[in-house]
Amino acid sequence: MDILEVNKTDYELCNSEHPLHNWTRGAGRDVVPLNVTRDYYFLSSKGFCYGGMKIAVHVENPPPPPTASPLNEKSGSPSSIFTSQYVLPTVFVIGSLWDAFLRFL
Incomplete structure (x- = not known):
């Protein structure tokens, strides 16, 4: 199997002819950094996409950390x-x- 990054149109059509990037490294070393906020589209070529070997990933910025609420002085009352x-x-x-x-x- 291979991991090809494609645009949205090629993803929807299972078209692997013009991939944006080939992430295939072999032997289980296929790692895709998802460190930019955007939509990613991946599929497997050689007809495997038609069998469901595709995935779309939406990456968002993480939410801000929660702020600490002030201590209630009546908590020990x-x-x-x-x-x-x-x-x-x-x-x-x-x-x-x-x-x-x-x-x-």
Whole structure:
């Protein structure tokens, strides 16, 4: 198999007659750098493209890293401790009681 870079029209038609670049190195050393933001079109020649041996790749710039949110000074307050320590177990207790009630009926 070979890896040929082609334009969009040749990609859609499976035309390998005028490749932009031949990335075939052999023995599994076929490496294509995708370091430019654009659309890339690759196919395999000798009729293999018609069997599905083609791929289009859209390369975008990576999104900016997320910004750190400011620390909430109330995170250590008693109200947040109350909600994290008691609300979830209370929900489980209410769920268990409701389940027992429905089984009793």
